[in-house]
Structure formats: structure tokens, C-alpha cells
Amino acid sequence: MGKIIAVHSYKGGTGKTALSVNLAAIYARRGKKVCLMDLDFRAPSLHVLFKDYKAEYWLNDYLNGVCEIDKVLIDASRDHGNGGKLIVALANPSTEAIRDMTAKDRKWEMKALGRLLSLRSSILNDDDFDYLLFDTSPGLQYSSINAIVSADVALVVTSLDASDINGSQRMTSELYELFEKKTGILVNKVVADYLSSKEEQKKFNKYIKSIHTLPILATIPCYCEVLRAAGDSIFSEEKPDHPFTKNIDKLATTVEKF
Ligand SMILES: Nc1ncnc2c1ncn2[C@@H]1O[C@H](COP(=O)(O)OP(=O)(O)O)[C@@H](O)[C@H]1O
Numbered sequence: 266m267g268k269i270i271a272v273h274s275y276k277g278g279t280g281k282t283a284l285s286v287n288l289a290a291i292y293a294r295r296g297k298k299v300c301l302m303d304l305d306f307r308a309p310s311l312h313v314l315f316k317d318y319k320a321e322y323w324l325n326d327y328l329n330g331v332c333e334i335d336k337v338l339i340d341a342s343r344d345h346g347n348g349g350k351l352i353v354a355l356a357n358p359s360t361e362a363i364r365d366m367t368a369k370d371r372k373w374e375m376k377a378l379g380r381l382l383s384l385r386s387s388i389l390n391d392d393d394f395d396y397l398l399f400d401t402s403p404g405l406q407y408s409s410i411n412a413i414v415s416a417d418v419a420l421v422v423t424s425l426d427a428s429d430i431n432g433s434q435r436m437t438s439e440l441y442e443l444f445e446k447k448t449g450i451l452v453n454k455v456v457a458d459y460l461s462s463k464e465e466q467k468k469f470n471k472y473i474k475s476i477h478t479l480p481i482l483a484t485i486p487c488y489c490e491v492l493r494a495a496g497d498s499i500f501s502e503e504k505p506d507h508p509f510t511k512n513i514d515k516l517a518t519t520v521e522k523f
């Protein structure tokens with residue numbers, strides 16, 4: 266039985282897309298059958314990485330009840346399978362679609378939740394996927410809550426930025442605990458010398474303590490090379506021996522056992 270993983274955060278730019286894409290690629294490299302979905306309808310990203318592929322329909326259409334999920338799935342294994350399978354589902358990046366998705370009411374969100382929940386039987390059971398990864402929108406909007414509700418595991422990506430920490434803490438008590446989700450924290454973009462000085466180490470420990478109810482699954486440093494790659498390619502495929510890739514590889518194992 267496969268697993269649904271939702272990658273979420275309080276703030277934007279924490280690394281949700283980078284981490285979910287590279288996790289997906291690493292699972293594929295391990296021979297797994299992986300499906301990666303762009304559920305960030307406010308700021309779609311995956312269409313840029315997978316620009317060589319075109320689907321008949323967008324994930325928006327599936328949630329709108331216009332088509333079934335098989336019309337949305339794109340097999341990117343040709344370039345990104347690495348021995349396994351990598352299937353992607355993209356969010357519509359047009360201004361009109363973004364506006365449309367932002368204006369949805371609660372009733373629509375409830376219906377969309379039903380469609381997200383049914384992916385468990387269509388993708389995991391019928392199509393036999395090992396992993397379904399949701400790259401979500403930051404914050405507490407319904408679409409992200411829906412993704413978390415539908416998932417087996419929620420991964421909360423946070424930087425060490427004070428407002429990000431504060432927001433993640435609040436989400437922990439108000440959201441994840443409420444849903445009793447298996448939730449882990451990924452501390453990303455940690456500055457290289459963060460753990461070297463005593464003062465910084467103290468701050469870091471305090472941070473860990475402050476979110477003590479949730480396990481920290483990974484602490485990933487900030488790498489200039491990752492920033493420089495500018496989200497134009499899948500970093501772990503380009504640089505399989507880079508420490509960032511090794512960090513994600515370790516994370517993949519941790520999440521597998523989580
Ligand atoms: N560990 C890291 N080191 C350096 N840059 C990173 C790291 N993780 C993510 N980034 C970069 O930060 C930027 C924002 O990441 P992204 O995945 O788009 O965030 P989000 O999806 O949460 O908005 C991207 O340019 C990405 O390459």
C-alpha cells in the first residue's frame with residue numbers, strides 16, 4: 266500500500282517545491298512508482314520544470330469535476346524515471362486559472378476534498394503507486410488543509426526565520442494536532458555556520474524545543490549551488506553526489522520509515 270505525502274509550510278519560499286520534486290526524483294531512482302502533484306494553485310511551479318510535457322487537462326480541471334485523474338497525469342519517466350516511474354500532475358499557471366482558484370467558496374472546497382480523497386483509491390490502489398506527493402500552497406487556506414487531510418504524512422518545511430517558526434508553531438497546534446496527522450518538520454535553508462557558534466546553537470535548540478511536539482525529520486543547509494540552479498532542473502538528477510542530494514536521500518529513507 267502506497268503513501269500520500271503532503272509538503273506544506275506556513276510561509277512561501279521555504280523550499281516545498283524543491284524538496285518535493287527532489288524527494289519524488291529520489292524515490293523514482295530507487296525504482297518506485299511516484300506521482301507528484303502541483304497543488305499550489307496560487308503559484309504553480311511544476312509546469313516550469315516539466316515544460317517539455319503537455320497534458321490534456323490540468324489538476325484544476327480534475328478538482329472542478331471536468332475530467333478524471335487519468336487525463337491529468339503526465340508520464341515524465343522518459344527523462345526523469347531514473348529506473349522507476351515519475352508521473353506528474355500540473356496546476357494551470359494562467360492568470361485566469363489562478364484567479365478562479367483563489368475565488369472558490371467553501372462548498373467548492375468540500376467537493377474538491379472529496380476528489381482529493383478519492384485519489385487514494387484511484388492512484389494508490391488501482392494504479393499501484395508507491396508514493397503520491399502533494400506540493401501545496403503555503404498557509405492555512407482550504408486547499409492546503411484539504412491536501413493535509415487527504416495525506417498519510419504531512420511534512421512542514423520551515424526556515425529559521427522567526428515569523429516562519431512562529432507560524433509553523435501555530436499551525437502545529439491549530440491544524441496538525443487537530444487532524445492527528447503524522448507530521449514531521451523539515452528545517453530548510455539553515456545557514457552553514459548555524460551550528461558552529463554557541464549562540465546560534467542555543468537559538469537552534471530553543472527552536473527545536475519550541476516545536477517539541479513534532480519530530481524534526483531533517484535539517485537541510487542552505488546551498489548556493491541549489492539557489493544558483495534557479496529551479497530550472499531537478500537538482501538531485503543533475504548533481505547526484507552533492508550534499509543537498511545526500512540530505513534529500515537521507516530524508517527519503519526517514520520518511521519511508523516514518
Ligand atoms: N536547501 C536549500 N538551499 C538553497 N536554496 C534552496 C534550498 N531549498 C530551496 N532553495 C531555493 O529556494 C527557492 C524557493 O524554493 P521553493 O521550493 O520554490 O519554495 P516554495 O515552494 O516553498 O515556495 C528556490 O530558488 C529554491 O531553489
Ligand SMILES: [Mg+2]
Binds near residue numbers: 283310400
Ligand atoms: Mg512552491
